[in-house]
Each structure stands twice: as structure tokens, then as C-alpha cells.
Amino acid sequence: MKPPRQQSLHTPSIELLELIGVVRENGSEQTSFPPVHTPLSYDYVLVAKTMEKQERAAFKKQTEYIEELKKKNMRITKIIDDDLVFYGIQAPKEVFEKYRYLLKVSDACNWSSDQNVPLSTRIRIVHFILNHTPIHSGEGLRDLMKMKVFETRFCLHEKKKQKELKENWARWSACLQGQPITAVRNYFGEKVALYYLWLGWYTFLLIPPALIGVIVFLYGLAFFNTSPLIKEVCEADTIMCPLCDKRCKVWQLSETCTYAKVSLLFDNNGTVLFAMFMAVWATLFLEFWKRHRASYVCEWKVSDWCEEEEELILEIVNDVNCEPKKYKHSYLRSTLVLICVTVMILVIIGLTHALVVFRVIAAVLLAEGSWEFLSTHSNSGAMMLGAVLHYLIITVMTRINRIVAMKLCEIEKTRSFAATEKSFTVKMFTFQFFTYFSSLFYVAFFLGRINGHPGGYVRIAGKWRLEECHPSGCLTDLFIQMAIIMVLKQTISNVFEFTGPKCAHCYLKHESEDKQGAEMCDNCKLRDWLSNYRLNDVDSFSLFNEFLEMVIQFSFTTIFVAAFPLAPLLALINNVIEIRLDAIKMVTLERRLVPKKTNDIGVWIDVLEAIGVLAVIANGLVIGVSSDFIPRLVYRYLYGPCANGTATDTDCMAGYINNSLSIARMDDQNIHNEFSVHQMTTPSGLNVSYCSYKDYRSNEDYTFTPQFWLILAVRFAFVILFEHVVVICKFIAAWFVPSAPMQVKNDRLFDKLNRLKEELKWRVKPVSTITVRGESRSFTATQVKADAKRHVTTGSQWAAGCQVRPGAAQTCVNESSFKEQVVYVGQQGPPYRLNCPLEPHQHHNSPRPRLTWQKDCRLLHSQDGNAYLEFASLNLEDQGNYTCTQQGNGTASFTVHLIAKVSPSHTAAVVAAIMLLLLLAVAAVVYSRCHLNIKLWYRNSFGDYELNDGKLHDAYISFVNNDYDRKFVNFILKPHLENINGYKVLLNDNDILPGGEPSAELLMNMSRSRRLIVVLSHAYLEQDWCCNNFRQGLLHLLELCQQPVLIMLEGQFKRMRPEVKEQLSELQHSLTVLTWRHNSVTPSSAFWKELALLMPRQVPFHTGYAGNPQTVLQDDKDPMLTLEPDYFNCRADVDPAGDLGIRVPVYKALACKAPVLPAAPITAAEPKPSDIDVSDLGSRNYGARSDFYCLVTEDI
Secondary structure (H helix, E strand, O other), X not given: OOOOOOOOOOHHHHHHHHHHOOOOOOOOOOOOOOOOOOOOOOOEEEEEEOOOHHHHHHHHHHHHHHHHHHHOOOEEEEEEEOOEEEEEEEOOHHHHHHHHHHHHHOOOXXXXXXXOOOHHHHHHHHHHHHHOOOOOOOOOHHHHHHOOOOOXXXXXXXXXXXXXXXXXXXXXXXXXOXXXXXXXXXXXXXXXXXXXXXXXXXXXXXXXXXXXXXXXXXXXXXXXXXXXXXXXXXXXXXXXXXXXOOOOOOEEHHHHHHHHHHHHHHOOOHHHHHHHHHHHHHHHHHHHHHHHHHHHHHHOOOOOOOHHHHHHHHHHHHOOOOOOOOOOOOHHHHHHHHHHHHHHHHHHHHHHHHHHHHHHHHHHHHHOOOOHHHXXXXXXXXXXXXXXXXXXHHHHHHXXXXXXXXXXXXXXXXXXXXXXXXXHHHHHHXXXXXXXXXXXXXHXXXXXXXXXXXXXXXXXXXXXXXXXXXXXXXXXXXXHXXXXXXXXXXXXXXXXXXXXXXXXHHHHHHHOOXXXXXXXXXXXXXXXXXXXXOOEOOOOOHXXXXXXXXXXXXXXXXXXXXXXXXXXXXXXXXHHHHHHHHHHHHHHHEOEOOOOOOOOOOOHHHHHHHHHHHHHHHHHHHHHHHOOHHHHHHHHHHHOOOOOOOOOOHHHHOOHHHHOEEEEEOOOHHHHHHOOOOOOEOOOOOEOOEEEEEOOEOOOOOOEOHHHHHHHHXXXXXXXXXXXXXXXXXXXXXHHOOOOOHHHHHHHHHHHHHHHHHHHHHHHOOEEEEEEOOEEEEEEHHHHHHOOOOOOOOOOOEOOOOOOOOOOOOOOOOOOOOEEEEEEEOOEOOOEEEEOOOOOXXXXXXXXXXXXXXXXXXXXHHHOOOOEEEXXXXXXXXXXXXXXXXXXXXXXXXXXXXXXXXXXXXHHHHHHHHHHHHHHHHHHHHHHHHHHHHHHHHHHHHOOOOOOOOOOEEEEEEOOOOHHHHHHHHHHHHHHHHHHOOOOEEXXXXXXXXXXXXXXXXXXXXXXXXXXXXXXXXXXXXXXXXXXXXXXHHHHHHHHOOOOEEEEEHHHHOOOXXXXXXXXXXXXOOOEEEEEXXXXXXXXXXXHHHHHHHOOOOOOOOOOOOOOHHHHOOOOOOOOOOOOXXXXXXXXXXXXXXXXXXXXXXXXOOOOOOOOOOOOOOOOOOOOHHHOOHHHHHHHOHHHHHHHHHHHOOOO
């Protein structure tokens, strides 16, 4: 007996691989015949032109390069077709065996060591060898292509897989279908698959912001015609200053009504919440993407893949004696690159200044033109022309930026291609970002803020005035810029992106139709090579262009979304088309990309995170600085009709437009020199002596008003608060959402554990004996695991990890698992099939082989004879070790692991995030509608009582003793506070705002009351002492009581003197102003709720107690407030006629018949309304009170 023959590590491996029939690329559980190598397959094709005699030097270099490839055992097939020479290149098996072995012993890439080498990996290896094979002069393939020694190079499309991708993915009818990411990864590699995976995930998560953006737009559209701001602009007769020099005249503010309406569509309160949502959404998108990516790269077994380490392996495969490229850093090169990048950025910013000059000059020329429409809308026309010119500059600068970025990368001399790609990405994106956004940053943050004012305009070259904003705000200009750039970029760019390769492909195909060589010859290889040659060329940065386009779109969607809420919707529509457009272009119109293996989208994830942070800053600045949100907010609560916390209504913004305008008077010398008499003439021929402009400046010396500095302080406070709040939310979101699902982490943990156990097991069992036709062969266990997957021959037996002899009993193989089939529950639908990897081999005289199945050494009778196991559903009980045994002339066994895994899903997380967002939105709406009720409930439940403070009254009401004020106090205010709320009030018709010292009686009444209420009516303010010394009276009022309550009637407030409003605004923090409106009559109105909040907490009392203690303690005998008065005894009234007739009890029915009163002649005249005892009437007759409700609530 011969001693066992020791096999080499590499010799039997390929033979076994060719018989296995199982292809697993990066962990994919696909069972098929291996496309690793066929006699007619070629890994790469080089194309050259036929050389003339005068091109002998180029021909010599071409021949020398081909000879260098042959020295590396490359199999080269040469085919000549007219003026083209094709070189088909096929790498030997040893190259791929060396690659597999180096992967096994590497640090980061060893997860793929047991996998076969698919065609995509073969292409990548050959591509590297071709690029790193120099000739004797040191020139590589790239240099030879620049010298026209070779025309082009490409890897071949696989017709069958190309057709499948075209039918299932690369067609317009599949726009709303899912993407076959696994098929894309098997064909184009992990890098392309991750791009489409990221793009699909980005498109899917654009649905919530697109819907919310539409809601924000509809919110602005709902108040399109009812907003007081729009009404104020459209109905204004304000004369505005000329917008340009010489030909521009004064104009009316109402001429820009349409502009104001468009501005409100995007500059409303909803954009603030939407901007905050988008900043948080950007973080959630990245976190969910990391989870989504982790599930796929774990399935593909590339979680720890390192591109630089694979590049080092490829260098060894190419040349065993190669020297590694050392890491180098040159301060000189870094300084030079930094200076060049700075200069390039300054050039791009200079183009932005050129755009500003263009818009200024274009506005002047349009205003001086003969077309009346353009002359009237010269500023808007100049803005649109500037946006179109900006797009053209972007198109040109994109090519220049690419050339500069490539040159800078050459200066850096990076060590590896991965480092070069990262450096190029950062530089190119930086240049493109400044190209796209520098003009937008100017419009957003500088337009209208550096143009000066009448009499002091900032001019370019002392001649042309800078642009101004519309009185409705500058945000519309930013919206116009973004809308034009996004629409042009997404429509025109996509059209050229698709039609360009399509036309080029048709042209090349038409040019080669006359060449019949490919069709006439019998060599189908040439036909295939020519069809690939006619496709559009690709390079290493073809995928980079697609990524850059999408990342720029992501920047538009997040950075200035406050100015354009419809940006996510446009991005969503574009991406649905973009996915299929890129797929069609990549599958049918372009040559096959060199497949690249990676585990992430690279440096783009850092770029996206930087954009997310910049989006927070930019949106905060857009809302706080660019929009009119802060000025409107300040006016609403500090300067408008609803100042000092009164009830909110749409009328609260009345007067805002006039408040935001300043006046330039012609009697000022600087203004007189700025505008000519012709410019200050209206179209009707009326000469005006002043005009208005948008700014907060004094009308006398044109300095900034206190309101300007207040608004500026609030702007910066809002920006700081907004950024901190959103950044905190981003950190919470990043912490709340793990970057990888727990299922993925557990799978990787078990994979590592199993690998370590297997390594230990093969160390313990050094030798396994395998008998083939009676001949024993010894293999180390490591060799069996790495190489011997399955070997079946006629009359032979093969078992892994055990010895099987002819006629031996059936053996259950339970120790080794050379083929692990993983079934992912959820990623593929039932039924689930488990294929037997054995191919039945049958001799012509032997009986038909029979397959039997075992699970954990137990025979499965129901599956005898089947080539596969089929499961209607998978449960935990179905997991285990399955053995299929072939019985017949011989016996063969193979062990399979079945692992049921649930595909990680992000649906629950996305739904939870959306539900949380909706819950917050509902809570915000509920609080905005019911905040007063909530505050009242909290005060009544947990507030402090104010009974033991020595006060006799809850409120002291002061009013002017005239008809209207008495009616309001006695018929409305006092009955509501006493009858409904149960408060005890004290009335006094003497004013408390005299110029002199308060009287002793007033001080005593004040000291006995917990609250002070002043009815500050028009009659109150028209008194002589109030007109002359109102400020002094307010100061006395604040000395007598802290936080007094001033009640004003809505109709009278509009006629209040400006100086009174100003003084009330200055003291707004020391007093509270409530406005009685037309809808405040109902007890559930906001007026009574706010007044109840200002009053003390009500004292609860038991039902058995005779009334509210605050009411019972009153010393007056008002029958409206006393529950048991002596009027219920039917005592006759001493004055039966009274003021309005006979008085009767109102609380309950009469206990006895009312007496008949004698008629008394009326000798006096009917009293006038001013002579009526109002208090007495209001206390005894409800009918009289109802008559006065309408009277006191009229707009007086």
C-alpha cells in the first residue's frame, strides 16, 4: 500500500471548485453553476487602432506591453476587424488562487477567504494587473492610452445577466417597483449596489418631508387672501421710494400685491417647524441608513472589508517581489494644495460678486427698457436672469472644478487609489458646494441688508445702487433662486444625462453598421466585443458623478428648506426617475463598470453628516435673519394691537407693514440730492414730499430705532436657541437609533464564534483519511476545509470528516459543515427550499441512485427520493444539521446547516418616528387651541389661595362715570366676576390716574383689594389731566399695585393716540392689557379665560353651605348676588314704577300673589339714558342687561 500522497495547497482546489457548482459571492446564498471561468470567457478587452508604418514607435510599445502581460501568464487572443485590433485577456487560475489565499491570511478581508472567485472579482483583479503592468520605459496602461497606443479598454457585459437586469430593473415601467439589490451587487459589485441601496433609501425617506412640505405650502395657501399682511399691502396707498436712479419713479405699495401673496406661501409660521423637522430628519435619515446598510453588508460578509488592504493584496498578486508604497506626508505639497484650494474658492466667490453686479446692471437696463412689463418688474426680472446665468456658471465650473481637483490630487501623490478617491471627493464637493451655494448665501443673508438707505445708498463704482428687498421680505428672492436652479438642474441635466449617451450609442452603432466583418465571421467573440465597444465609455469616477449629483440635491433639500418647502417633493419626483434613468444608462448604454468591493459609501457619509450640521445653522439663520418671522413676532407681542399678551387674532398684525417702513423726506438735503423732482412725481402727476422704504430708521436723523436693535437682539437669540435645540434633538435621535440592528450584531457575533470553533476543531483533528477506489489519501483538516468541498466519481465514496467504504452502513455526518445554506426568512417568500449539493452520479449498469435525508442523525421518511427539502414555513424547530445521502453504487454524504434568519426591517422604526412626529404635531395644535383651559385647570387645581392676606375684596374696578363705561362694568364685567366666578369686587367711578397724589380713600380701597382692574376707555384717556400727564399717572398706578389689569375696548383702541400706545408698550412687563372684542360676550371667550387667570384662585365650598364664602361676606344688598334676600317675601316695593317698571324676584317663583299697586300719575319727564340708575337696573332685571350687551359691544 502506497503511503498517502500529500497534495499541495492550490493544486486540487480549482478542480474541486469546478465540480462544486455553488457560487457564493460575499455570503450570498445562491446555488448555481459557477460563472468563474469558461473556455470562451474573457476578463478584459483592450482595443487599439491598426498602426501605420510611420507609427512604428507606438506599435513597438503596444507589442512590448502585450509581451509583459504574457510574462504574467495572461492568455491573450488577438482579433483584427478593419482598423480595430482587439486583445482578449484571460487571467490564469493561479492568479485567483493566490488572491483567495492572501484574503484568508489578511487582517480585515479574511471573512471572504472561503468564497469562490466570481467573475466580478476576476474583472477587478485583471483590471488592477493591467493598470500596474509597466513597460521598460516605465509607462503604464493609462500613459499608453494618453499616447494613443491603445484606444480604450473595457470589461464585457454578460448577456444573460444583462437581459435579466434589463427586464427586472432597467426599464421605465419598473419605476414604482423595488430594486434587485442582490442581482445588482453580483453584477456590478458592492460599490454600485450600495449607491442604489442608498438612493432607494433616500428616496423612500423623502416621502414624509415631501408630504409635510406640501402641508406647509397649503397652510400658506389657505391664508392666501385672508391674511391681514396681504390685505395691508394690496389695499395700501403708501408711496414708496424709487427703486433705481433716474428713470424710476415713486410707486404705490399696492402694486406689489402679487409678490406679497407669493411671499406668504413660503414665509409663514409653518416654515419654522418644518425647518426644525428637516434638521432632525437629516440625522434620522443617516442613522436609519447606517442600520439599513449594516443589514446588507452583514449578509454580504463585507462588514470588516478594507479597500486599502485588498489593494495591497492585489499588488502582491501582480508582483510577488513588489515593494509597498510607503505613507508619506509633505508639508510643502500640503501647503501648496491648501493655497490652491483657497484661491479656487475665492475665484468661485468672485463669480458670485460678478452675479451681483450683473443683477444690478440688468435691473437698471430693464427699468430703462421700452417694455412696460419688464420696466415695472425690473428687479424680479433681473433676479430670474441672474438665476439662469448662475446655472450656466455651474455647468461650466463643474468641468473646471473636476480638472483642478484632479491636478491637486496628482500634487498630493496619495499612496492608494482609495486615498486618491477620498481626496478627490472632498475637493470636488467643496468646489461644487461653493459654486452652487455662494450666490444663495448672498441672497439669503446679505441681499437688502448692505444696500444703505435714501441719502446714503451703497453704490457699485459710485454709480449703480445695490439691490433691495421687497417690503414683504427677502425670502421670495431666495425661493426664486432655489426654484430655478433645482428645476433647471433636475430637468435639463437629466435630459442631457440620458440623451447624450443615447445619441452617442446610436451614432457608434450606425458607424459600424457598414462593417460586415463581425456579422459575416463565425467568431461570435468579435461580435460580442464590438457590441461592447459601441457603448459609451466609463471611468473610475463615473459612479462619483451620480453620487455628487444626489449629495448636492440633498444639500438643497436640507440647507435652505425654510425658503422652499417644496424642495423635498421635487427631490422625491426626481429620484424616482433618477433611479431608473441611471439603471438604464448603466445596463444598456454604457460599458460595464469595473466591480468594486466595499462595505460603505465611503467619505460621502462624512459629507452628508457635515451637510446635516450646516443645515441646522443655515435654517436657523434663514428663519432668524432672512425671513420676517422675528420682526412679525416682535410686532405682534410688543408693538401691535395684541401687545402685552392679549387675546390673539388675525388683526394682531394690523399695521405691521407700515411699522416696518421708514420715511424719507424731500426737505432733507441728502434726500433731495438722491432723488430728482421727476422721480418724486406719481403717475397721476402729483408731486410728493416724502416716500417710504423698508427699514427701521428714525424719520429725523435716519439712525436705527430702538425697535431695530430689539429685533436684532431677538434674531440672534432665536438663532442660538434654534441651533441648540435642534442640535440636542439630533444628538438624542442619533443616540436613540442604533447604527446597526441587534440582529445584525448577533449574527456577526455567532459568525465569529463559529469561525473560531472551526479553526480550533481543525487544529485538534490534524488528519482525515478519505478512501477513493480503495486508495487512501491523507489531507490535513485545514486542507479539507479549505479545498475539498465535494468529489464524486464512479464507484467512489467521499465524506468530509469521516471514512466511508463501499458497502458500509449509512453514516450520519454531524461534525463538519462544509456547505452552509442560509435561508433568510422575510427576504424570500415561502416555500423555502433546501437543495442537496450532491449531483447524482449513475453508472450505466448500476441502479438509479436514491437520495435519503436525515436531520440530526434521524431519518426523514417523508423526504426520501427528493433532491431538495421544501418547507411551507420555517420555525425554530426546523433549524439543525441536515444530511443528504446518495445510495446506489456508492454512498456519499454532505452536511448542511439550515439557519433561519428574519430579515431586519426598518418599517417599525419609521412608523414609530412618523407617529411620534404626528403626536407632537397634535399636541402642539391642542396646546395652541386649549392652552388657556390648561392653565386655568392647573391654577384651579394646584394654585395658591389668597384668603388669609387681610384683603376684603378680590378686585377693585376703576372706571369713568359715563354711560358706556357704567354699562360695561355693571352689566357685563361685575356680574360675570361675581355670579359666574364667585369673586367679590369693589366698584369706584373715580379715576386713579390723576397727576397729583392719590387720596386716602383710594389708597384704603386699593389696600383692601387683591387685584386692580382699570377700564381704560377712550373717555378715560380724553380727560384733561390724562392728556397732559398720562405717563405720570401710569407711574402712580404702578406704585399703588403690582401687575394691574387694563381693559380696553377694541373699537376704541384703534383710535388711541400713538404716544399712549408707546408708553403702554414701554411698561408692558409691569402691567397687563386685555382687549374686549366683538366675540368676548360669550363666557367661553379668551377674554374671560385670561381675566380668570389674572384673578385669585377660587375658594371651593360644599353644597350644603349657604353660598360661596366670598359672596356671603359682601356688605351690599344686591339681590343678584344674595341667595336669600328679604325680597323673596313678596314685600311691596316702595318705588313700584322704578326705572323700567315693576320689580319682581328673579331667582324663584313668587311665594304669594303680588299686590296690586295703585297707579301713580307721572308728572316728571321720562328720564334720559344718562340719568338712569344703571347699577340698580343691572342688579334687578336680566332683560335690561341683555338689552345692553349689544349696546356696549358695538364698534364705538
